[in-house]
Amino acid sequence: MATITRQAQTQALAASAARSRHRLRQIVRRTATHLLLFTGSFIFFVPLIFMVSTSLKAMRQIAKFPPEWIPNPVIWLNYVDVFRYAPMHKYLVNTLIIVFPNILGAVLTSALAAYAFARLRAPGKNLLFMVLLSTMMLPAVVTMIPTYILFAQLGWVGTFKPLIIPPLAGSAFFIFLLRQFFLTIPRELEDAALIDGCSRLRIFTSIVLPLAKPALATVTIFAFMGSWNDYLGPLIYLGNKEQYTLSLGLQVFVQYHGAEWGLLMAASTMMVMPVILLFFFAQQHFVQGITLTGIKG
Structure with missing residues (x-):
């Protein structure tokens, strides 16, 4: 009896030791993961902090070495001077004129095409999807030169049309991403709606789109970032300075005020902040959309 008791105690001690080792390995693994993520985040975050800090400094403090991270005094006038030296408000309006149609085309048109590829039956649908991909x-x-020649013959060069109308037809990448998400939605929901007499359009607007909010948020962020940061497109098609977007306006600002680092960093901060704010507000849907659409590695 005593031998059995000692064996049971030994097994209990061994199991407790194994659990402690497993818990210790989990703690070490989790700590190492967080340290790695913190290091990577710090590396990417330092340039942003330096940019914002420099935008609030006087030129004499910017020139100091080693650099001082905390502005003293804080020069908010740099942001005011940016608008005084360049028509940034006009560049912002021009950028928004391009951004909103891009988002509309990405969300609405791409979603319609993606739903058709995911649910509707048609001969040659898979072949057409492969051609799209x-x-x-x-x-x-x-395709840059042929596209430019086409738009020149249409008389669109020098206008916003080449940057607005093509995106309204949707994007192959966004169609692929949304199709992958729509395939994860149970067909039973749509079958029940069809039995109740709903049309395909009603199913799409009332059932599919509300369930696809994560994917739509992901597409919105990608479309916003692509059109907001686009430099080559406006450079090719917009010749009038009155039509310049923020990316082109920032380049012109660098040419005339490149040595004034406070002003340059203030203009760069205003260019970057909307993208950062959009990501932070929509990051939960963004990560969920990337995960559910199978884009993650």
Whole structure:
């Protein structure tokens, strides 16, 4: 009896030791992961902090070495001077004129096409989808000159049309991303709606789109970032300075005020902040959308 008791105690001690080792390994692994993530975040976050800090400094403090991270005094006038030296408000309006149609095309048109590829039955649908995906393999440089010639013949060069109308037709990448998400929605929901007499359009607007909020948020962020930061498109098609977007306006600002680091960093901060704020407000939907659409590695 005593031998059995000692064996039971030994097994209990061994199990307790194994659990302690497993818990210790989990703690070490979790700590190492968080340290790695913190280090990576710090590396990416330092340039942003330096940019914001420099935008609030006087030139004499910017020139100091080693650099001082805390502005003393805080010069908010740099942000005011940016608008005084360049029509940034006009550049902002021009950028928004391009951004909103891009988002509309990405969310609405791409969603309609993606739903058709995911749910509707049609001969040659898979072949057409493969052709659509193949367009993503063409480098933009290959189609740049033919596209420019086409828009020049249409009389669109020098207007916002080349930057607004094509995105309204949707994007192959966004169609692919949304199609992957729509395939995860149970068909039973749509079958029940069809039995109740709902049309495909009603199902799309009342059932599919509300369930696709994470994917739509992801598409919105991608479309916003792509059109907001686009430099090459406006550079090619917009010749009038009155039509310049923020990216082109910032480049012009660098040419005339590149040595005034406070002003330059203030203009760069105003250019970057909307993208950062959009990501922070929508990051939960963004991460969920990336995960559910199968884009993650």
